[in-house]
Amino acid sequence: MRWLKYFAIxxxxxxxxxxxxxxxxxxxxxxxxxxxxxxxxxxENKQRTLKIDGDLSLSLSLSFSLAPAIGIRFGxxxxxxxxxxxxxxxxxxxxxxxxxLPLFSQQIVVERxxxxxxxxxxxxxxxxxxxxADLLVPGNPDKPIPQxxxxxxxxxxxxxxxxxxxxxx
Numbered sequence: 001m002r003w004l005k006y007f008a009i010x011x012x013x014x015x016x017x018x019x020x021x022x023x024x025x026x027x028x029x030x031x032x033x034x035x036x037x038x039x040x041x042x043x044e045n046k047q048r049t050l051k052i053d054g055d056l057s058l059s060l061s062l063s064f065s066l067a068p069a070i071g072i073r074f075g076x077x078x079x080x081x082x083x084x085x086x087x088x089x090x091x092x093x094x095x096x097x098x099x100x101l102p103l104f105s106q107q108i109v110v111e112r113x114x115x116x117x118x119x120x121x122x123x124x125x126x127x128x129x130x131x132x133a134d135l136l137v138p139g140n141p142d143k144p145i146p147q148x149x150x151x152x153x154x155x156x157x158x159x160x161x162x163x164x165x166x167x168x169x
Contacts, residue, residue, distance in 0.1 A: 031055075034056060048081070048083075048088070049078075049079070049085065050079055051080075052075070052076075054075010054077070054093065055073075055074075056072070056074055057072070058070065058071065059072075067099050067100070068100045068101065069098060069099045069100060070098050070100055071096070071098075072095065072096055073095040074094045074095070075092075075093060076091070077090065077091045077094060081131060088120065089118065089121075090118075091116070091118050091119075092118075094113070096110055097110065097111040097112050098111070106147070108149070109149050109151075110150045110151065111152065112152040112153070113154070114153075114155075115154070115155045115156070115158065117156070117158070118155050118157075118158040119158070119159045120158075120159075120160055121161035121162070121163060123162075123163045124162075124165060126166050
């Protein structure tokens with residue numbers, strides 16, 4: 001019975017140290033580096049330009065289930081059309097909270113996504129494809145797609161446009 005007590009204490013200490021390490025990493029994180037890496041990854045994987053003009057902040061919190069979650073908050077963000085400089089979508093501000101523990105089992109669990117001032121235009125091209133088709137397919141087809149869940153989505157002051165090039169609407 002004594003070994004079980006030591007095992008539980010060891011697990012708790014390991015989790016506490018991991019959380020402390022993540023908190024220290026977030027506190028010392030260079031947000032310019034994060035913004036440039038995100039922009040580079042989007043350009044390489046999706047051939048779209050991601051421009052993050054506003055502030056970027058990272059945070060660590062405990063969710064309702066007492067699981068650690070990482071939060072990210074952006075200022076103004078713009079995303080271009082595929083292989084183009086034309087703007088596809090803009091957001092005046094965004095924030096999201098991602099649970100950390102499910103990442104170990106290749107699951108992405110987002111507690112909430114909040115978007116303020118979202119403006120996007122969906123286009124159906126003459127061949128019937130959408131301008132978001134490249135965003136809906138995985139970057140590497142050989143790599144398994146992780147399970148994805150979003151608990152909440154809030155959009156404030158959003159505008160969506162629709163253009164159909166096949167019939168001119």
